[in-house]
Amino acid sequence: MSDFNQLKELEHTTYPIYEGYDLGLTYTPVGSKFKVWAPTAQQVHIALYNDAGVYDQEGNVQEHSGGQEFLMSRDDQGVWSIELEGDWNKYYYMYRLEWADNTIHYAADPYATGVSANGQRTAIIDLAQTNPDGWELDVGPTLKRPTDAILYELHVRDFSMDPHFNTGKKDLFAAQGRFEAFTYTGLKDTEGNSIGLDHLLELGITHVHLLPVADFHTVNDFAELDTEYNWGYDPQHYNVPEGSYSSNPADPETRIRELKLLVQSLHTAGIGVIMDVVYNHTYSVEQGPFEPVVPGYYYRTDEQGQLTNGSGVGNEVATERPMVRKYIKDSLRYWAEEYHIDGFRFDLMGLIDTPTVVQLTQELRSEVRSDLLIYGEPWTGGESPQPLLTLKGTQRDKGFAVFNDNYRSAIKGDSDGTGSGFATGAEHQEEQVLKGAFGAIHDFTAQPSETVNYVTAHDNLNLWDKILTVRKLREHCRFPQWEQGKPQDGRTPEQAVAEADPYWELDENNLLEDETVRKSLLANGMVLTSQGIPFIHAGDELLRSKCGDHNSYRSSDVVNAIRWDNKARFRPVFDYYQGLIALRRSHPAFRMDHRELVEQHMEVLQSSGHVVAFALRHHANGDAWNHIVVIYNGSDTEQTIALPAESDRWHVVVDAHGAGNETRYEVVGHRVTVSRWSMMVLYDQEEPARVSFVTEQDQANRQAENELEDSDEGTDQEIAGTAIALTDVQLGKDSEVAPFRTIELIYERADRQYTGWNVWVWGTGHRDGHVEFRDLDDGRAVARIQVAPDIQRIGYIVRLNHWDAKDVEADRYIDIDPNQSVMQVLIHSGREEYLLLVNDNRAG
Structure with missing residues (x-):
């Protein structure tokens, strides 16, 4: 040029x-x-x-x-x-x-x-001529909240290149590796298991996240299908489907129609489509879509005018420039409107300046579709001069989510080596696991809907191979050393894969006792039972292996293709994943989308000794189950865990041998034993959910209650009675119920400085969470807490502002006197004990 x-x-x-x-x-x-x-x-x-x-x-x-x-x-x-x-x-x-x-x-x-x-x-x-029959009625699944999504990352070609995909359906040969493969239903393996699209439907995921399907540079559309492979992170034409996935790339209409048919087919199955987009770099500058039209404008350069390399592949797009930003927003709008795409995953989102991400999120949500999912990688591939990188934390309250590599590393360890995490044997990961389980609200998010939780994706070792690597079993499995898609020893990929055995140690008659199986189920089980948006890599539910290839973007289909015969071979593993997904989809307690809900309902039970246990209390997020206990045991021995004292009969729905919504067995008492390298989920009782008072939708009700609590008129008994009447109206009840009790928590500090101090309460059966100290009387502050009539004990922490400090580090508890409608409790700063006042003598 x-x-x-x-x-x-x-x-x-x-x-x-x-x-x-x-x-x-x-x-x-x-x-x-x-x-x-x-x-x-x-x-x-x-x-x-x-x-x-x-x-x-x-x-x-x-x-x-x-x-x-x-x-x-x-x-x-x-x-x-x-x-x-x-x-x-x-x-x-x-x-x-x-x-x-x-x-x-x-x-x-x-x-x-x-x-x-x-x-x-x-x-x-004429784009109208590319629309399939019924396209005007096509619509993806609607999300009430982002945390309702369960993402399944999948490469178009991997989905159908396995020879077993074509079993019994000769007409499928031409569709293998192409968009068209997603339109076939009723496919079965030789043992009657559903494969292909029906497998996705049976698994229960809500969205398929497709690796890039926009036209990319490195695969020749004319090449034989089995000769070239790429993930697609080398963009050429941003607004056109990839030609090699089409049955006729020489016909411009065909690839468009076939991608729309893919979307329509998934939508008909109730599954949304997430599109992986690569706006951070182009494969080539001179041969790319921008430089030939406006030289020098679309790419970042340093002070010497040289291209910067924050992507790691030679260039980075200057997203902060107005017409580049406009191009990205126009492109996303086009995909959402013309192809009915349900969301976007941004490759190296860190390189896209934060104002651009914020603008595109706001505009797409307000002008195109309010429930579009938007998330991306909050990191770069190298140093960038852009000062407003979209890294973890920049998404706070901005409406988009980012991948949580903190949680990923805490669960599995490093990405390609022998480094371990909680689920693979590491010590001292409990605190990091809890941060992830809580939706990263004590890490880098404002709301749990801002974190995408995952263990593995297309990059790096997949889950099965990572665990084998940590266990130092690669040589036993006869994995080759891979370099740029080929074994270093000179064998062909086909030879190396044929001679490898990723499952050499498995007793296939007793799969769920195997250490690698258990660790893989524990790892993704943690993802699926944590707050946030869960994301799993396609094939994990089939114990997918790539024979140790940690960067298979240019490897052959024999490495990358999902092996559909593994479904029959490892059916108990698939059933376990299916059960975990069904559990999550059935129970909103696992899908809280606001920080207040998490803080209100989640309580840590144990965080030590390779064990993390927490409770989801009081019909969390409107759940029908009262108290739910989740336990992760990352140790190599079984562990006995104390259960909450409120109940003495628990229904186990997940353990080392199965997962789902149905009770597997019951535990009587306050302790339970959890098998090594496994998880457990239990609940105590099922009943109509109580109304939560800490959601945005209930702001008016909360304000009404606060006004009642602040009122000087009437007795405390009248205030409590009004609160229970309000609850009954919301629940549609007419029956008489015992009135709520009131606890007056009287707080005394020696310095008499109460600005910013408040109390966090849980277990009240009414409205847990933040309570202000509202009155000052003779140098003391008072907080009034409403407690349901059946509650025997509540917990509390006195804190400064939003956890800037705690008055006492330990959790504190108050035992409720059933004979008093109003209890007065005096606490002194720095002391764990409290004094129960016999009468209303606050001077005492």
Whole structure:
């Protein structure tokens, strides 16, 4: 490419900005309008062709002259445009750009929505003709809250390239590795197990997160299907489906229609579609979608004008510049509207400046769809000069979520080595596990809906291979050393995989006793029972192995394809995952989306000795189960755990040998034994859920209660009676109920400084959480706490502001006197004990 240094020196702030939504092609049968933002070009022509051009042996078109060329006109916003009469459907076009130094070259439209094979020319298509039958009625599942989602990360090709996918269905051969494979239902293995789309439906996940399906650079659309493989993180045309996943990449309409059919098929099954998007870099600068049109604008550079490399692959897109930011927002809007995409996962979101992420989140949610899922990787691949990187913590109260690598590492250890985590044998991980289980609200989130919890993804060792690596079993399994998709010892990938045995130690008749199986179930079981948005890697439920290949982005299908015969082979493992997912989907206690709910209902029971146990109390988040106990045992011995004293009969629904909603057996008493490397979930009783008073929807009710508590009129008995009447109205009850009790917590500090101090209470049976000290009487502060009539004991912590400090580190408890409607309790700063006052003598 010619030297455009004089153009690159132009300050980016001087570039004009275009705010319209019509860049690219606007097609109608009677005319087509073309618009391209190219403010530094001296002249631009539209070149039209009636074919895709002449391809060379590498699958590229080198010559673009010879088309019909029409001069375009420029406006003061840097947009060149032209409107051509007539029906140009199925033609192709390029922009012919001329620069100040008389250099001329041809470029595809950066806003292309259809392209020829390998993206060599932009296609003119009638998008309405690409819609499947019934497309106007297609809609994805609606999310009440982001934490209702269960994400399943899947590569289009991995899904169907296994030969077992084609068992008994010869017509499936042509669909393998393509979008079309997702449209087949009723597929079974030789033993009658559902595979393919029906497997996803049976598993119970809510959303399929597809690795990039937008057109990428490195796979030749004309190549044989089994010769080239890539994950797709090398973008070429951002608004066009990938051609190699299409049954006919030479037809621009086919790939669009087939991706829409994939979306429609998943939506019909009640499964949403998340699209992995890669706006942080392009595969090439010179051959990418931007540089040929506006040289020097779309990429970050250092002070010397050199490309910066925060992505680790040679360039990073300058998302903070107005027209780059606009391009990203326009592209996302297009996918959500035209393809009915249900959410977006951002590759290396850290490189996208935070204002851009905030804006696109707000605009997509307000203008396109309110429940779009938006999340991404809060890290970079290298050093970047961008000062507003979207790292962990920047998402607080911004409406989007980020991957929680803190929790990931706490659970499994490092990504590719022998380093261990809680589920793989490490010590001293209990505190980090608790932070993850609580939705990272004591780590980096404002709400649990901001964390995506996971153990493994497409990057690095998958879960099974990671655990084998920690256990130093790779040699026993005869795993090769991999380098750029091939074994280092010279064997073919097919030979190496055939000679490896990832399951050499398994007793397949007793799967759930195996150490590696148990550790894998524990790891993802922690993800599925923690607060936040759970994310699992496709095939974990089938004990997927890649034979130790930790970076399989260019490896062959024999490494990457999901092996569908493993479903019958490891059916108890699949059933366990299915049960955990069903448990989560059935019980909102695991899906709290607000910090207040988590703080109100979650209580730590144990956090030591390779054990983490917590309770979800008092119908958490409106759950039908009263108290739920979750226990993680990461030790190599069984552990006996104390259960909450409120109940003496517990229903076990998850243990080392099974998971689900149904009671497996009951535990009587206040202790339970949990098997090594396993988890347990128990609940005490099931009954209609009580109303929670700590949700946004109940702000008015909470305000009414606070006003009652602050009122000087009436006795405490009257206030308590009014509170229970309010609760009955919300529950639709008419029966008489014993009135609530009131505890007056009287707090005395020697320094008489009470500003910022408040009390956090739990176990009240009414309204747990934050309670203000509202009265000052003779140098003391008073907090009034409402307690349900059946409660015998409550817990409390006196704290400064929002956990800036605690008056006493230990949790404290008050035993309720059933004979008193109003109890007065005096606590002195720094002392754990309290004094029960016999009468209303606050001076005493």
